Amino acid sequence: MKKDDDRFIKTYKQASFSEGIEIWVDKETGVNYIYKYSGYSGGITPLLDRDGKPVVTAVFEK
Template sequence: MKDKRFKVIYSQGTMDVQKILVDRETGVHYLQISSGYAGGLTPLLDRDGKPVIRMINDNE
């Protein structure tokens, strides 16, 4: 089976859920928000407005 492209590195909440996902191919971090039937996804930005990019190890 092919590895999953995204890895969840942080999650909080049960009804209103916030997660940080990392794209294993590009290293870009995303913030995902879910609340009931609504939700959103956006790249996580640093203080200069640039996307947070950091490759992760599968051991993290």
């Protein structure tokens, strides 16, 4: 279910049958998160640049 008031938006997905990687962006802060899953487990963490700082995407309001 997709709602316009969702805080996070998925910007990337690479998946196979039971595992994958997704990138989600927080619409309020612009911080990017990487979500990795395999089978019934998964984890999420901020996506970092080469300097160890969070990747931030400009967020535009409609």
